[in-house]
Amino acid sequence: MLPGLLMFFIGLAGLFALAMYRAPLIAWAAAVAGYTLALQLGLGEGTLHPPVFPWWAWAGWAFAGLLFALTFDPVRRSLIAEPAYKALRRALPKISETEREALEAGTTGWDAELFSGTPDWDRLRDLPGVTLTAEERAFLDGPTEELCRRIDDWQIRRELCDLPEDIWRFIAEQGFFGMLISKEHGGLGFSPQAQSLVIGKISSRSADAGVIVMVPNSLGPGELVEKFGTDEQKSHYLPRLARGEELPCFALTGPFSGSDAAAMRDVGVVTMGEHEGRETLGIRVTWNKRYITLAPKATLLGLAFRLEDPENLLGKGTDVGITLGLIPTRHPGVEIGRRHAPTGCAFPNGPTSGKDVFIPIDWVIGGAEGAGRGWPMLMSCLAAGRSISLPAVSAAAAKSMLRHTTAYARVRRQFGLPIGYMEGIEAPLAELTETAYTLEAARGVTAAMVSQGQKPAVISALLKYASTERMRKALEAAMDIHGGRGICDGPTNYLQSAYQMMPIGITVEGANILTRTLIVFAQGSIRAHPYLLTEIEAVQDDDRKAGFRRFETAFNRHISFMLSNVFGAAFHNVTFGVFADSPEDAGLTKRWYRQLARGTRSFALVADMAAALLGGGLKKHQRTSGRLADALTELYMLSCLIKRYEEDGYQPEDLPLFEYAATASLQRFDAALDAALSDFPVPIAGPILRQLVFPFGFRRRAPSDADAKEIVRAVLQPGRLRDRITANVFQTDDPVYPTGLLEKAFLSVVANEAAERRLESAIRKGEIMRNYETDWIGDAESKGIVTPDEAGRLRETEDLVARAIAVDHFEADALSPAARHPDSQNSTHQYAAE
Structure with a gap:
């Protein structure tokens, strides 16, 4: 018995x-x-x-x-479903039309798997790797490389405060403005993966040039016309946009409607008016916009405004809704051309306004049928900026900072050794290495999703926020390690451009503070939850009978889902995830799949309880929402890390870095959940959930110092690992370029390391004196410490290092405003009107 x-x-x-x-x-x-x-x-x-x-x-x-x-359905309905339905119908706030359209925009994919608690690994593993067509690879290695070599970043940022005309012309003639426009309409028709890599490579050479190429290939007239324009709009505008004959900008943000586009005060009124000498149906629109990139040079203005139709001339009611228009900037009444000066950057950005400007109805994107459909159009296209452009810039910044900073940390010596070997420098170098590896993994996976036709609304917001925040930390680490070399601007400073641009990425396409606290989890918990959106829609259905039937089905499944998460999270956390699901053929990644599965169970439990207990109040509890957004971010990053390591072929030299990044991600995930549960808005629920998520009262540890040392020493050496994790950014060892000089010095230092060690040993012993008045290398040669051949190479290395670590300096009056190019504020986009 x-x-x-x-x-x-x-x-x-x-x-x-x-x-x-x-x-x-x-x-x-x-x-x-x-x-x-x-x-x-x-x-x-x-x-x-x-x-x-x-x-x-x-x-x-x-x-x-x-x-x-x-x-039995009648019993279950009367005891559970009906009381729940009535309570939720009273408690839930009404979803506004703009909120509904935002929730319905885009698609769910891997984010829904993370919210489910039981992810289907095939949905992740079936995504393609980072692959380009032969044409795309040729463009990245050809015109993109040439553009990078032509750019003089100091001239752009300081002397002209603009791109030179020959660079504008090259960008237009080579088709950079038409990467997302289909070949059918004269564009390059590149995949999102290719667009991402091209934008990233340009940005690694010049942040300003990267933005100028990025904007027409992100949220703007090109994509909107391609997807929603009339046949006439497509045939007229798309070829001109692709060839750079039209330079577009898109005006959405106004003084009183930044992240809250529903508060837009820009209004158009449907009316009859005169256009080109004849009476026509149109819109009289008034607007005031700011922060519009490319506006000072644009020839075509995309404009978002609220449309009213008091006489119902369009047959859509009096309040038509947010509408998008296409307005040539030379059109009478359009005020445009003045510039903002964002953090010393040179890309054109400025305001635009107009008062009672009459435009024909044909200038609405999609024509009369497109009136009032602006918000769904914007939500549908928002993935480009959030999923492709900004993550591309962030990943490229982290990779280029890693490449340059590892070179600098190897050639710069203090206390007789490279500063990269000092433990104080190892810590930020390890963080920089992990950031570059992780951001590239997330960039590649997300671009693959978009390339497959997905429009990942939640993931796009998550990645925009996470990538730009981590770019900030990467740049701060690079600046800290470079010290004075990084903060003194000049022609040879390769950090300042990205550092000055950093706050812009954090601010645009949805400010990070609001993206983290109001969008990623607050919307994600509804959009990606398996049942919540259906329940909310059912509860708010005006047809109560039909709504209740939908609610009952979803609610019954939701109860099973909740029980599954409670017991599943408890079981996997007690058993440390050893029984969690993983692919059969995972190999070296099997244990990480299991830890990811364990994490998703815990997250699904806490996310579900937060949504159920807080309901509409989730928007008010933004600290909790932000912490859960952080937890979701780490689950997504770990997914991308596993995917990348597998796609890279399980490279043995990458394993320590992969495991370092994965360990750090899990530790941050635990910390985010711990913070959310420590101050959970429902006092009783927090401790109960904590026992299920942290049954033994401790969290995972961060990577060890020994792990950090291992990966840092690996990237301080030239070789396959360093090249692979910094691939697809501008790289050169041509000393004409500041970064090329640094790379050449780095390679020379490593190649002559043995002779350098003997020389340093002799100097420490007092056998040789090193100062500006002595030829210490010649003394070492005469004493047999180094050979004549080694002495020659050491002299070359010394010269390269001295030039690479030198800091720019100027005549006293050279930095005055008058020393700038006298026509820098008046340059025009000459060829755009040709």
């Missing part, structure tokens, strides 16, 4: 199994009845006897009976 303790654990295991695998109620009823009967018969005591009926037996049979009764 079974001992009582074993009987207890068998029952507990059965309970866990039923919950984790979402067993139907009839199975629960049968299990409770069977377990109660077994206890009554004395199976747990080792002796079989006639059934007894103490209080717990009556309770067990009553509970089994209740579960059995709940298998």
